[in-house]
Amino acid sequence: MAVSDTEIANRALVRVGAARIQDINNIQDSKTATVATLYPEARDALLRRCRWNFARRFASLNQLAAAPLGLALMPDPEYAGDVVYTGAYALPNDYLRLSDVSPRDAHWRVVGQALYTDAPAPASTAVLIGLQPPGADGADNMPAQGSTGSVVPNGIEYIAQITDPNQFDPLFSRCLSLQLAYELTFSVNASESLRQALRQEWKEAFDEARAIAGMEQWPEQLFNTVMVDVRYGYANSAGAGSGLFA
Numbered sequence: 001m002a003v004s005d006t007e008i009a010n011r012a013l014v015r016v017g018a019a020r021i022q023d024i025n026n027i028q029d030s031k032t033a034t035v036a037t038l039y040p041e042a043r044d045a046l047l048r049r050c051r052w053n054f055a056r057r058f059a060s061l062n063q064l065a066a067a068p069l070g071l072a073l074m075p076d077p078e079y080a081g082d083v084v085y086t087g088a089y090a091l092p093n094d095y096l097r098l099s100d101v102s103p104r105d106a107h108w109r110v111v112g113q114a115l116y117t118d119a120p121a122p123a124s125t126a127v128l129i130g131l132q133p134p135g136a137d138g139a140d141n142m143p144a145q146g147s148t149g150s151v152v153p154n155g156i157e158y159i160a161q162i163t164d165p166n167q168f169d170p171l172f173s174r175c176l177s178l179q180l181a182y183e184l185t186f187s188v189n190a191s192e193s194l195r196q197a198l199r200q201e202w203k204e205a206f207d208e209a210r211a212i213a214g215m216e217q218w219p220e221q222l223f224n225t226v227m228v229d230v231r232y233g234y235a236n237s238a239g240a241g242s243g244l245f246a
Contacts (some may be wrong), residue, residue, distance in 0.1 A: 003165050003173055009035045012180035015198065016189040034187045035180060046172065047159055048097045051208050051219075053164045054169045056099060060155040063121055064114060083107040083112050085116040089154055097159040106154075119154050169207035174211035178202040 006024040014022060018032050027033040047055055064087075083184065091113050098115075100110050106119035162168065168176075182198040 002172075003168065005039060005047065005165050008165060008173055008177050009039060009180065011177035013188075015023060015171065015177070017183035017186045018188050021240055031188060036186060038180055038183050042183065043163075043176055044096060044161060045178060047161065049206070050213060051097070051099050051159060052169060052172055052209075053213050054167055054172070055159045055172055056094075056157060057092070057094075057160040058100065058155065058157055059092045060153050061115060063093070063154070064088045064090055081176070084118055085109075086118050087121055087154075088114040088116050091115055091156075092160070095158050095162040096161050099157040099159060101157075102155040115154075115156065117152055121154065169209070169213075171205070171212065175202060175205050178205055 006021060007023045010020045013032060013035060019029070021027050021029075021032055021035070024036050024039065027036055085107070088111075091110070095113075098110055101115070106117050108115055108117040110116075110118075111119050165173070178198060179203055182195060184203055185195040186199065195240070
């Protein structure tokens with residue numbers, strides 16, 4: 001069933017005892033007009049909270065001309081050696097949250113509107129591969145290399161800013177209306193009991209939506225971490241990193 005921004009807003013307004021509106025972009029009543037102000041930020045914040053499957057996108061990245069080449073940072077003091085970030089890449093205009101990075105074995109971090117990485121820059125004709133975690137089953141189904149040899153392109157899987165409500169997952173729309181209703185209690189209905197009830201209902205709805213989104217994904221493989229090594233020792237150091245409790 002098609003849904004609109006106005007309908008999602010009305011679901012929230014009804015929950016706090018306010019009158020329905022005809023158009024979220026043309027609200028005459030100053031009290032209910034708050035929903036139009038809250039809507040864009042609430043939508044984007046909710047998108048960032050979860051790796052919603054309907055909002056997942058792939059993108060190859062364009063290298064920025066001006067980048068702090070040779071920037072050396074040590075992300076974890078338990079590991080020896082510096083990570084030298086040799087390039088910066090522009091994130092997509094609709095980027096909201098990072099999900100995964102290609103090449104899969106590259107170091108990276110997001111700073112501002114750019115992704116910094118130590119991955120070598122490939123030719124633009126390379127095939128975007130390498131988003132799977134190391135050792136994940138399925139490597140035999142991937143292209144062996146791109147069209148450029150052993151260097152895969154720098155790309156990401158990310159959560160995009162989706163503004164068309166017809167693309168929303170129904171569970172996302174439900175969570176968004178509950179989030180708006182909760183925020184509207186501060187200006188439309190000052191009932192503390194209603195505020196707490198909406199907060200709990202939103203949490204339950206979000207937990208359900210996040211669980212269902214996870215069911216539609218191939219399970220991520222777990223790998224050794226510093227904490228696991230400390231707990232179980234280094235007896236099998238030759239195989240460290242090959243799998244959980246290796």
